[in-house]
Amino acid sequence: MNYKTYLFDFDYTLADSSRGIVKCFRIVLTRHQYLTVTDEAIKRTIGKTLEESFSILTGINDPAQLEAFRQEYRKEADVHMNVNTRLFPDTLSTLKELKQRGARIGIISTKYRFRILSFLEEYLPKDFLDIIVGGEDVKAAKPSPEGVQFALEHLGSTPQETLYIGDSTVDAETARNAGVDFAGVLNGMTTAEELQAYPHRMIMENLGELV
Template sequence: MNKYNAYIFDFDYTLADSSKGIIMCFRYVLENHGYHDVSDHQIKLTIGKTLEESFSILTSITDKETLTSYTKEYVKKADDWMTANTVLFPETLSVLNTLKERGAKIGIVSTKYRYRIMEFVDKEFSKGFFDIIIGAEDVTAHKPDPAGLVLAINSLQSDLEKCLYIGDSIIDAKTAQAIGVDFYGALNGITTREELLVYPYVKISDNLSDLI
């Protein structure tokens, strides 16, 4: 893993577990609109997608105006609940610190809003720890479209051969595959090893520890 000069991470289920906050926010909105039978597992399966996509999957609604309205309700609740209900995975800090000590650049590319990630990052990390953070509001096309990853690689002045993208989901694997960036799969979420084996990868591991 030492051939890379830039390590770009997904956020949810890769660096941190925010599933508790995500479930709380989705459940609030869904039950507010009469969707009482959606399970926690169904909600978890949408983590990594945009909020509009997730609500569409969970409710079968396709009307953009309605999905936008649900998303706004979610965001309002997330302002109160998300950061307090997000925790780093046990190995995250030590792995990231080791990579930085080796001189690597560290970034995040996520479908989560950047300001939400920053709220959490500012609580857990020293100022300026991450060299770049790309969130949902920074691109018009979201993963598995590689626009955010391309933006991050260019901002870090890296290139495709020297960058490793680390994520937990099929969406992340497809994002790396779209531009030929090496992919490391971390099984911190609910995506299985077998599901990730379908896509190009350099490593699939139980967590981030094998990065170092």
């Protein structure tokens, strides 16, 4: 595949932060006596906003309570997230190969941009990525196309020359809504069959298949 712009999801696409995510959710849920939520259930919400995830896990729909949960989670994430996050084995080699080919590279995530930056500074040169769009940068989270559209405008890229890579059906919907091609990677909790229900160029076992 020969695209000029590659936009990646972060969690379960470039990195496995499930250990940190589960830990932060577990602390907040236990604090509020939600003791029966499984790790599997938490992992299935990765890629959604924190408010959506807490609503799914607790059954609560009150915006004020969900916002309070989000604030508690963020404080725990400041402590536990990055130390419990690991890049997938093919991530760095794939990104560097695409960059060497002259491609523009970006990240579109519901995760906070500052947290992605603070994690990646250990692994990539400061200006390696052309753009990172985090949860704080958009009004509407994925599967809204806002983040992708913002990146395309910033990079001067067209939908036709852009590939969006993600691990979840939310990512597949995001690509479809933005009018860009989609490639799925099976690093997360979503199956190939679930991803194949959406328009896609390919479904990959790992990121290395991009290059």
